[in-house]
Amino acid sequence: MSTPALFEAKNICKYFGGLKAVQQVDMTIERGDIYGIIGPNGAGKTTFFNACSGIDKPTKGHVYLEGEEITHLAPEQIAKKGMARTFQNIKLFRYMSVLENVKIGFHNQLKSTLFDAILHTKTYKQDEAFAAERGEQIIEQVGLGPFRDTLAGNLPYGVQRKVEIARALALDPKIILLDEPAAGMNPSETHNLMKFIKDLNAQGYTIAVIEHDMKFVMNACNKILVLNFGQKISEGGPSEVQQDSKVIEAYFGKGSFTEEGRHGNA
Amino acid sequence: MKRTSDSKWVTPAMLIASYKKSPQAQAIERFYHKHRTVLMLILIAFLCIFPFFTNKSYVLGVICRIFLYSILAGALNTINGYSGQFCLGIAGFFCVGAYSEAILATAAKMNFWVILPIAGLLTAAIGLLVALPTLKMQGIYLAIVTLGFSEIARLIALNWTSLTGGPMGIKGIPVPVIFGFAIRSTRHFYYLYLAVAILFLVVTSRVIRSRIGRAWMSIREDQLAAKSLGVYTSRYKALNFMYGAFWAGIAGAIYAPYVRFIDSTYFTLDEGWNILSMMIIGGQGTLVGPIVGSVIVNYLTELLRPIGQWRLVAYALLIIVMMWWRPQGLAGASNSIVAVKGDTKLRKNSPRKEVQA
Numbered sequence: 239m240s241t242p243a244l245f246e247a248k249n250i251c252k253y254f255g256g257l258k259a260v261q262q263v264d265m266t267i268e269r270g271d272i273y274g275i276i277g278p279n280g281a282g283k284t285t286f287f288n289a290c291s292g293i294d295k296p297t298k299g300h301v302y303l304e305g306e307e308i309t310h311l312a313p314e315q316i317a318k319k320g321m322a323r324t325f326q327n328i329k330l331f332r333y334m335s336v337l338e339n340v341k342i343g344f345h346n347q348l349k350s351t352l353f354d355a356i357l358h359t360k361t362y363k364q365d366e367a368f369a370a371e372r373g374e375q376i377i378e379q380v381g382l383g384p385f386r387d388t389l390a391g392n393l394p395y396g397v398q399r400k401v402e403i404a405r406a407l408a409l410d411p412k413i414i415l416l417d418e419p420a421a422g423m424n425p426s427e428t429h430n431l432m433k434f435i436k437d438l439n440a441q442g443y444t445i446a447v448i449e450h451d452m453k454f455v456m457n458a459c460n461k462i463l464v465l466n467f468g469q470k471i472s473e474g475g476p477s478e479v480q481q482d483s484k485v486i487e488a489y490f491g492k493g494s495f496t497e498e499g500r501h502g503n504a
Numbered sequence: 505m506k507r508t509s510d511s512k513w514v515t516p517a518m519l520i521a522s523y524k525k526s527p528q529a530q531a532i533e534r535f536y537h538k539h540r541t542v543l544m545l546i547l548i549a550f551l552c553i554f555p556f557f558t559n560k561s562y563v564l565g566v567i568c569r570i571f572l573y574s575i576l577a578g579a580l581n582t583i584n585g586y587s588g589q590f591c592l593g594i595a596g597f598f599c600v601g602a603y604s605e606a607i608l609a610t611a612a613k614m615n616f617w618v619i620l621p622i623a624g625l626l627t628a629a630i631g632l633l634v635a636l637p638t639l640k641m642q643g644i645y646l647a648i649v650t651l652g653f654s655e656i657a658r659l660i661a662l663n664w665t666s667l668t669g670g671p672m673g674i675k676g677i678p679v680p681v682i683f684g685f686a687i688r689s690t691r692h693f694y695y696l697y698l699a700v701a702i703l704f705l706v707v708t709s710r711v712i713r714s715r716i717g718r719a720w721m722s723i724r725e726d727q728l729a730a731k732s733l734g735v736y737t738s739r740y741k742a743l744n745f746m747y748g749a750f751w752a753g754i755a756g757a758i759y760a761p762y763v764r765f766i767d768s769t770y771f772t773l774d775e776g777w778n779i780l781s782m783m784i785i786g787g788q789g790t791l792v793g794p795i796v797g798s799v800i801v802n803y804l805t806e807l808l809r810p811i812g813q814w815r816l817v818a819y820a821l822l823i824i825v826m827m828w829w830r831p832q833g834l835a836g837a838s839n840s841i842v843a844v845k846g847d848t849k850l851r852k853n854s855p856r857k858e859v860q861a
Contacts, residue, residue: 291732293728293731293732312731313728313731313732314730314731314732314733314734314735314736314737317731317732317733317734318734322732322733323732325728325729325732329726329728329729329732330725330726330729331721331722331725331726331729331730332725332726333721333724333725333789334718334721334722334725338718338721341715341718342718342719342722342730342733342735343733343734344715345715345718345719345733345734345735346734348715350714350715350716351716352711352716352743352747354714355710355711355713355714355715355716355717356707356710356711358710362714365714365715366713366714369715405733406733408733409733409734
């Protein structure tokens with residue numbers, strides 16, 4: 239038997255009372271993918287992400303990371319297993335510096351206990367040296383060098399998004415879920431972000447991304463899942479999805495006409 | 505009352521901000537960061553020789569209170585300031601620590617130095633008991649529960665007559681003895697309190713700069729984000745409560761032999777508000793904040809003795825003015841002049857890049 243897919247969500251349903259926010263969605267992400275999730279507003283993309291990362295338990299269905307079931311684990315346990323995520327409405331530690339934000343991401347890689355910290359034992363010194371060094375590396379890698387000592391809450395919006403990604407990288411994750419990383423960015427920032435995500439992917443990170451910007455998704459992702467009203471309506475490569483009549487219908491309504499160049503910002 | 509334009513009202517915050525930009529202020533700050541250790545040692549040396557300059561045990565007594573309340577407000581600050589949990593029950597932990605010491609010293613005749621850590625650990629265990637059922641609570645709900653705990657602790661002390669002496673309290677608490685030398689006078693206790701306060705600051709500053717302190721702060725900033733980065737928030741909140749309770753217990757344990765007699769009236773909610781007001785006035789989330797608060801409130805207490813109970817009104821006014829002008833406290837948050845910033849060691853190792861944002 240071949241090795242299990244890196245990430246697998248099977249038959250995920252999430253109901254809020256009578257509202258069926260996500261219904262029977264499957265998703266399989268292989269190592270090295272940049273996996274895009276698109277859909278009109280209110281399609282259930284973020285709810286689906288939350289169900290996958292343990293923030294909101296799915297009503298039905300199963301989530302697997304490297305073949306191991308993680309459906310009922312708490313978010314912190316899932317993070318420990320190697321899944322990092324960012325949030326649509328940025329959730330930074332606002333009154334901590336960028337470097338400290340990144341250092342939180344090392345939490346589970348560090349081993350020092352309360353007594354190590356009080357007595358400054360070898361474990362503590364190793365931990366802090368590692369956190370400082372690796373923290374610098376990640377900050378440089380993401381291009382946050384000039385901001386490392388700034389309070390995260392004082393940074394411009396686009397930079398805050400980068401801090402969130404840097405923090406996720408600090409987990410040394412197997413897979414990163416990005417929830418609308420380009421929201422609120424101008425076209426050139428979006429373009430840079432796209433390059434950045436492709437670079438990360440080239441370095442070996444597997445990435446799943448929710449995004450509204452069609453240009454971004456079509457250029458960056460090798461596989462795309464389309465949600466509408468909580469249901470999967472299409473899945474496949476960018477060109478396949480673009481041709482899918484259901485997708486066109488979801489975005490433009492019935493009887494509309496479309497061609498590649500006219501997608502723009504849906 | 506209406507603010508017509510911003511320029512009409514000059515708040516202290518604005519004055520501080522403009523002062524911070526002046527070259528003198530920045531020179532002072534640079535000097536401070538450069539010679540921090542030396543300055544600290546000078547301060548400690550000064551505090552050590554201070555009792556030789558004064559004969560008044562009244563003055564030393566006030567300073568003892570300042571030290572004691574620095575520890576208590578500091579302990580509360582590790583809970584409220586660093587991990588952002590709203591605890592109002594610090595007087596309860598203080599009570600548990602003081603009674604543990606008093607009972608073990610009088611009934612069990614144990615040595616003070618053995619009791620000290622036991623009292624701390626006992627209080628930490630009580631802290632865990634309070635934390636466990638409240639892990640999912642936040643803000644005002646947690647505040648109410650901890651407030652309730654504080655009263656329960658006091659009422660148990662008042663009513664469990666066989667153990668705590670009830671309304672008669674516990675008298676004749678033996679003084680601590682170190683190498684055959686009895687710590688008896690205020691002057692002696694001055695050194696004991698100074699030592700414990702320094703120990704508290706050193707230990708806490710080390711904890712704050714470790715992964716544990718960072719985890720606490722991440723809980724304060726955003727719990728969901730902390731969880732998504734693998735911080736077991738419940739575990740760290742419980743640890744945080746235990747840590748704060750531990751030091752409040754230690755403070756109680758050094759307080760009991762100092763007053764020689766304790767009863768439940770020492771540990772009322774008023775005591776809790778008192779400690780809370782020190783932390784709020786001084787500033788949360790910094791090590792120096794609670795000390796500043798303790799100095800100010802205790803000094804004011806002495807200054808306002810002539811006006812008797814009216815001084816409580818003065819505190820209230822002070823807190824209201826603080827909330828209006830400087831909600832982060834005198835030394836709270838990062839943008840104050842005295843707040844301890846960042847990790848200086850780290851900056852020494854790598855050249856700091858100036859931010860032009």
